[in-house]
Amino acid sequence: MSHTLLLAKDIIKSFRNGEQETCVLKGIDLNIPQGKMLALQGASGSGKSTLLNILGLLMRPTAGELMLLDQSLTNLSDGSLSKYRNQHLGFVFQYHNLLPDFTALENVAFPAAAPQGRLTGELRKRALHLLDRVGLSDRSHFLASQLSGGQKQRVAIARALINKPDLVLADEPTGNLDQDTAKQVMNLLREINRTDNTTFLISTHDNNVASKCDEIIRITDGKIAPT
Amino acid sequence: MPFSLLVSWRYITANSFQTLLLVLGVALSVVVFVFITALINGLSIFLTQETTSKIAHVELEPPNRIARVLIDDSRFVAQPVSTLQRKQIRNWQQVIDIAQFTPGVSAISPIVEGNGFLVRGEATRPVAIQGVEPSKVDAITNISAYIISGSAELTTGGLVIGADLATELGLLVGTPVLLKSERGAERLLPITGIFRVGLASLDQRVGFLSIRVARPLFELPDGITLLGLKLDDPAKAPAIATLLHNATQLKATAWQEKNKSLQNATEAQGRTGNFIQAFALLAIIISISSALLLSTYRRRAEIGIMRATGVSRQFVATVFILQGVFIGALGAMLGATAGYLLCVQLASITGPDGDAMLPIAPNEGGYALVITLTILGAALAAVLPARAASAVDPVEAIQQ
Numbered sequence: 001m002s003h004t005l006l007l008a009k010d011i012i013k014s015f016r017n018g019e020q021e022t023c024v025l026k027g028i029d030l031n032i033p034q035g036k037m038l039a040l041q042g043a044s045g046s047g048k049s050t051l052l053n054i055l056g057l058l059m060r061p062t063a064g065e066l067m068l069l070d071q072s073l074t075n076l077s078d079g080s081l082s083k084y085r086n087q088h089l090g091f092v093f094q095y096h097n098l099l100p101d102f103t104a105l106e107n108v109a110f111p112a113a114a115p116q117g118r119l120t121g122e123l124r125k126r127a128l129h130l131l132d133r134v135g136l137s138d139r140s141h142f143l144a145s146q147l148s149g150g151q152k153q154r155v156a157i158a159r160a161l162i163n164k165p166d167l168v169l170a171d172e173p174t175g176n177l178d179q180d181t182a183k184q185v186m187n188l189l190r191e192i193n194r195t196d197n198t199t200f201l202i203s204t205h206d207n208n209v210a211s212k213c214d215e216i217i218r219i220t221d222g223k224i225a226p227t
Numbered sequence: 228m229p230f231s232l233l234v235s236w237r238y239i240t241a242n243s244f245q246t247l248l249l250v251l252g253v254a255l256s257v258v259v260f261v262f263i264t265a266l267i268n269g270l271s272i273f274l275t276q277e278t279t280s281k282i283a284h285v286e287l288e289p290p291n292r293i294a295r296v297l298i299d300d301s302r303f304v305a306q307p308v309s310t311l312q313r314k315q316i317r318n319w320q321q322v323i324d325i326a327q328f329t330p331g332v333s334a335i336s337p338i339v340e341g342n343g344f345l346v347r348g349e350a351t352r353p354v355a356i357q358g359v360e361p362s363k364v365d366a367i368t369n370i371s372a373y374i375i376s377g378s379a380e381l382t383t384g385g386l387v388i389g390a391d392l393a394t395e396l397g398l399l400v401g402t403p404v405l406l407k408s409e410r411g412a413e414r415l416l417p418i419t420g421i422f423r424v425g426l427a428s429l430d431q432r433v434g435f436l437s438i439r440v441a442r443p444l445f446e447l448p449d450g451i452t453l454l455g456l457k458l459d460d461p462a463k464a465p466a467i468a469t470l471l472h473n474a475t476q477l478k479a480t481a482w483q484e485k486n487k488s489l490q491n492a493t494e495a496q497g498r499t500g501n502f503i504q505a506f507a508l509l510a511i512i513i514s515i516s517s518a519l520l521l522s523t524y525r526r527r528a529e530i531g532i533m534r535a536t537g538v539s540r541q542f543v544a545t546v547f548i549l550q551g552v553f554i555g556a557l558g559a560m561l562g563a564t565a566g567y568l569l570c571v572q573l574a575s576i577t578g579p580d581g582d583a584m585l586p587i588a589p590n591e592g593g594y595a596l597v598i599t600l601t602i603l604g605a606a607l608a609a610v611l612p613a614r615a616a617s618a619v620d621p622v623e624a625i626q627q
Contacts, residue, residue: 058535058622079539086537097532097625101241102234111536113230159536 004070005166005199006032006055011064013050024050025061026222032167037193037200039210042219049171051219052203056089056169057081069166086115090160090198094172098144098152098159104131105140108158130158134188150181157188161198170202174209186212231542235549238522245518250558252514257562257601258569260507261592265570267500269588271493275461278489279482281368281424283336283455284464286485287322287477289314315450316477322454325474331467334457336366339438341445341452343408345388347396354392354406354434358441367455370422370435376400377420381437385419389430393421406434408444416440504593511558511601512608515551519612523547523619530616531624540617547613548606555605559598566592 011028014021024047032038032055042048053059054066057073066073068088073081098107106119108127113119131137134154139147147155153173160168170189174182186209192198202213210216218225239246316322319337326335339358344351361381365371370387371379377400379387386404398404398418407413416436423430442448454477458464464481472479483490523530530543570589578584 053622056535082534082537082539084537085535089537091535093532093625097528099529099532101237110533111538114234114533114538114542117229117231119228119230119233163537 003034004031005034005068006030007065007067008055009065009067011051011054011061011066013047013054013059014062024222025054028064028219028222028224030055030217030224032199032201034166034199035193035197036215037190037213038202039213039216040201040203040219041205041210041216046219047222048203048219052169052171052201055201056091057085083115086111087163088166090163090165090168092153092156092160092168092170092173094175098147098155100143100145103141103143104136104147104151104155107144107155108162110162111159112162127158127162130161131155133192134158150177150184153177153181153185154188157185157192161192161196164196165198167199167201170200172204173202174204174206182206182209231545231549234546235553238526238546239550239553246554249514249518249554250561253511253554253558253601253605254562254565256507256510256514257559257597258566260504260597261563261566261594262569262587263500263503263507264593264597265566265587265589265591266585267496268591268593269574269586270496272588272591273586274489274493277425278486279461281426281429282482282485283367284458284461284482285456285468285471286480287316287326287454287456287471287475288452288480289316290476290478315447315452316454317450319451319454322475322477326454326456326471329467329470329474331458331460331463332456333459334363334366336360336363336455337438337451338367338453338455339441339445339447339451341409341441343406343444345392345396345398345434346405346407347398347402350396352392352395353432354388355432356406356408356434356436356441356444358436358438358445361437364435366457368424368429370420370424373422373424374420375423377418379420379422379435381419381435383419384416384437384440386416387420387422387435388418389433390421390423391427391431392434393418395431406444410444410446412444412446414440414444504597508600508604511555512604515554515605515608516611518554519547519551519609520615522550523612523616526616527619527624530619531621534619534621535625543619544613544617547616548609551605551607551609551612552602555602555608556598558605559601562601563592563594563598566597567594 008028008030011025012023013025014023028051040048040052050059054061068084073084076084099110102110105124105127108130109119109123112123116123128137128140131140134157136151136154136158139151144152144155173189174185177185189200189202190212193200202209204210323335323337326332336359341356343354343356345354359381364379364381375390381387386406388398393399396404400418400421402418403415404418405413405415458467461482465483468479468481471477533543567589570587570592573585574583574587574589576584
């Protein structure tokens with residue numbers, strides 16, 4: 001049986017726009033077990049992205065509790081949340097969001113080099129190894145702006161893995177790719193999940209992508225839909 | 228290399244044309260700073276040199292006679308003390324011994340100073356006589372360099388006078404003139420030299436005589452009235468004057484005390500320069516700050532990604548501060564070099580008389596100051612953009 005990696009209890013998130021308050025998440029309870037690859041699906045506006053942002057510690061919930069590896073994150077400062085994000089989480093975004101003025105290797109190493117203060121030789125080796133793993137070792141010195149869409153997304157996956165995260169949150173990782181490339185990317189994520197026991201939570205509209213995951217979590221109108 | 232340094236450098240070299248424009252803008256302000264500083268310092272040096280090259284840097288005189296105040300029960304009575312004695316330095320040889328071993332003293336000239344009149348026919352003009360040793364005629368004022376007729380040779384017993392005084396009395400070299408001293412003594416002396424220093428106080432009123440000739444005219448067979456001193460560094464005159472006063476108990480006056488208006492004028496110039504320098508620095512701060520703020524907005528999404536991956540606010544802020552420092556340092560170096568070359572070029576332009584057209588001092592451009600202030604100013608200018616960058620909300624930035 002898998003251990004719980006991330007536990008969300010009764011997560012509520014509302015946004016205030018002037019006098020009007022909109023409740024986007026209406027009490028989410030979620031248990032993400034270690035080593036699983038989960039898909040998060042829901043219609044536009046269902047609260048999928050907001051939940052992903054809260055689970056990714058990018059946004060604080062209005063109410064509820066979040067626990068990562070049995071540690072409550074509710075009352076942590078912004079600085080501590082940044083550290084948690086850096087050490088325990090990895091992110092893959094729909095538009096890859098690489099830094100265009102840096103090489104593929106520097107982009108991969110960035111989340112580790114910034115806190116360490118130096119781009120050490122060891123870090124370069126690790127970044128190169130990850131690039132090799134996503135099939136881009138020959139592009140390590142290419143600027144991000146010189147890579148194709150699929151290559152950029154693979155660099156983004158390597159970047160998400162540089163700090164050996166416990167959980168990788170992927171927001172529509174194949175949403176901007178053609179079918180073949182999307183398939184390659186999903187195969188890559190699956191392989192990493194299996195070989196490294198890295199947990200993935202993938203937000204997607206694509207049923208093909210969702211079908212490759214161990215479980216599908218559906219969110220409807222701010223709540224987890226019963227399976 | 229620290230990673231923040233690498234990221235900053237990559238950012239400022241990513242858009243090299245924009246960075247070049249920004250660095251040139253900073254450099255231009257630095258050139259203005261250097262030019263103004265070199266000009267004001269040059270002017271101050273020029274005026275100070277012009278003045279100090281023609282006067283004693285320290286003058287040693289007998290102390291002033293102070294009226295002693297006697298108090299009785301009903302009234303004050305002020306009674307002068309020792310006014311029956313001549314003011315003179317009798318043991319001046321001993322004072323010279325002390326002065327010549329004082330560090331920083333380069334020349335000493337014993338002087339018998341006195342007032343009198345030059346009389347030619349019915350024309351009479353007041354004259355301030357300086358009786359000096361013939362070998363030391365150039366010790367205080369390099370009179371030989373300003374001679375326009377005759378020579379500054381005093382051994383023959385002649386009189387060397389200023390050009391304006393000579394013109395007023397119609398005197399030429401070789402013309403005899405009657406000198407009546409304030410002590411009532413008279414002597415007919417030939418004019419042996421005429422000088423034009425350019426200072427009205429010298430050209431209109433001063434005459435140089437051999438000390439041997441001056442002694443009987445002013446009834447000072449042994450003593451002198453004044454010891455004039457030249458220093459290696461005129462700026463040290465107040466300190467050396469204090470030292471000599473303590474050693475001799477004579478009244479020691481530094482040249483700065485007698486030329487307060489010059490000091491006031493150079494200080495006023497300095498203040499004007501400070502304003503221009505402050506505006507140049509302000510221009511640097513505003514240009515760097517606005518450019519980096521624009522960069523912050525342009526790179527919002529990238530900053531958002533950095534923050535999302537757990538990069539700290541401090542790292543983001545450091546990257547932007549370092550960009551400011553890089554731009555400031557590059558602009559300061561470039562501007563200081565260009566400013567120096569400009570000043571050297573301007574200092575080499577001479578007028579028809581061979582003198583420099585601008586009294587600019589290329590070595591006094593305040594280079595260390597401007598480089599330090601520019602880098603500090605640039606770092607300060609980057610604080611606001613750095614704060615803005617570190618405050619970027621990763622969720623908002625990524626969604627853009």
